[in-house]
Amino acid sequence: MPIFLECDRCTACCRWPGQVRLAEGEVERIAAHVGMAVEEFIQNHTRLTHRRDGLALLDQASGACAWLAGDECRINPVKPQQCRDFPNLWTFPGAAEVCRAKPVEVSPEEWQARVRAATGRDVASR
Numbered sequence: 001m002p003i004f005l006e007c008d009r010c011t012a013c014c015r016w017p018g019q020v021r022l023a024e025g026e027v028e029r030i031a032a033h034v035g036m037a038v039e040e041f042i043q044n045h046t047r048l049t050h051r052r053d054g055l056a057l058l059d060q061a062s063g064a065c066a067w068l069a070g071d072e073c074r075i076n077p078v079k080p081q082q083c084r085d086f087p088n089l090w091t092f093p094g095a096a097e098v099c100r101a102k103p104v105e106v107s108p109e110e111w112q113a114r115v116r117a118a119t120g121r122d123v124a125s126r
């Protein structure tokens, strides 16, 4: 049976030093959400990805995402797909040690439904 990882909102993934890549349309969506012009948002809140092939959100000095405030994501309703997809559709080395998501055994249909609700993606269970 597939295992769905139930996020407990510990925010460890938001504090992990890495990069939050912005997919197509996400700059516009986040800028609109925070009431900022797209150019201003790009200028003040993004940087080039490590491979210089796109944009990523800025980090705090600690390595945490700049949009993390306390235990809250300040752009939660429009957070990037990369954030929504973790931890069920991708992971990173060392994630198992920090992520407190609860593994729940579910039917393939339920896994698909839960992933759809969490990520907006329609993915068949593996």
Ligand code: SF4
Residues within 6 Å of the ligand: 013, 014, 020, 065, 066, 067, 068, 069, 072, 073, 074, 075, 076, 079, 080, 083
């Ligand atoms: S955008 Fe929100 S969910 Fe994504 S890493 Fe930043 S604080 Fe976390």
Ligand code: SF4
Residues within 6 Å of the ligand: 006, 007, 008, 009, 010, 011, 012, 013, 014, 086, 087, 098, 099, 100, 101, 102
């Ligand atoms: S580290 Fe895991 S449990 Fe914590 S917020 Fe991220 S996905 Fe959820």
